[in-house]
Amino acid sequence: MSYPTPLTTKVSNPRLRLLNKLKGGEFPLMTFMAIPSVRMAQIVALTGVDGIIIDCEHGHIGDDAMHNSVAAISSLGVSPVIRIRGPAHDIIKRALDTGAHGIMVPQINNAEEAEQIVASSKFPPQGVRGQGSAFPAIGHGLTTPEYMKTANETIVTMIQIETRAGVENVEAICAVPGVDLVFIGPNDLAQSLLGYVPARGDEPEFVAAIDKVVAAAQKYGKWAGRMVNNGTMAKEARARYDTVAITGDTKAIQNWYISEFDVARS
Template sequence: MTKSYPTAHTTEVSNPRLRLLNKIKAGEFPLMTFVAIPSVRQAQIVALTGLDGIILDCEHGHIGDDAMHNSVAAISALGVSPIIRIRGPAHDIIKRALDTGAHGIMVPQINTAQEAEQVVQSSKFPPQGVRGQGSAFPAIGHGLTTPEYMKSANETILTMLQIETRAGVENVDAIAAVPGVDVVFIGPNDLAQALLGYTPARGDEPEFVDAINKIETAARKHGKWFSIMVPNGGLAKKARGRFDTVAITGDTKAIQNWYISEFEIARS
């Protein structure tokens, strides 16, 4: 692994289909959300809300391989960037996710630089990594031929790593230093659980604040984009300027919250 290879931060590849990458590179504060429900129609509905990226939650969501492939195709066809949150850093899981045509992957609970290096290796074709090629599908999500995709994928696919454990915070400087890591993403609920023993955090607990500051410092020191999940648009607006992009809650919470608030009004 060497820093001489172009990455998503330094790429000169121009592909208008890569909405999330293009906006984050331009400093436009792109917005994302999580989708946990396995439905092409759900993916399409959310993709048409004006956001820039949809994170298909294959860690905690009810999304299997078929729904993952179908949702990526539906989202990318509507001009939005599909990102897959996989369930762990295993090579075969990363390969399977990227072969859908996703514009990036998000990997949860990264604890060490070695895990980060493994993710990068599995995410990139040789010579930067060890990703294999054998599918026509991934190029489709990028609007490219397979040869074009193979030439550009290493420097345009976003590799997003979640810091949400005590070990991850302790090792975040080394994690962020790994070449090929593009986005350092805070999972605030799991981070609060790991540090404080409860969730959600109020947000002002000294240990929680210190951890976020440490993660931000590492991301900025090593030139990586910095991101977090927030529960609503108001907090997303406040995050602009500090974070490069945010994910605003997810489909299941959005549906529940809307119904709960409307039923409360109806019964009042």
């Protein structure tokens, strides 16, 4: 059954900054947030970033911080995305009930896993998501009935490709209706393919894997993204990707201090 998704939706909501920029081909910039703080969420949201990925997989983020961060980020006109810790139905439901504008699901290996994620992300008849919270509509600037009518076609479902199996099955994953964006996790992908991190970036197997993921996304009309370490890499990625995430809060803080202390001691 064909139905509108974020890739094809005609819904217009100015609050959905990430979706609007993706649809406009504007190369939105994202970053990861691992520190559980409303103030950190606000500080990062005021940098000019388009989407903040609240990292509930590897970050120090619990349920309270997840809810509070989504509220803080969305109130400042930036799109909150939650990277959940796994594809379980209850985890997806909990994340979406914060009012997140999208979810990112790590280490997806095959189409069956992708289909399960899509089903858990969408209300019937397209999926099996349940409704019972007033909170998600707030993050979209809508009433609950308005949110219910539009959520299926405006919440961006991001699938991470970061394993050998994910690369092998990426065409089948991208063919799944409701998968909106495939996002390359270069460190886990390097560990899976090469046995070490980080990749140099010129290893034939690693380059071939990246090429395969991007080609599959383009073939099936999905958006493609990846993580990069800095603005220079982000600028270079614009030719191939629809969006990137430039490192995260913990690295940004460390890198700034290390650089400035090196200058001070020189």
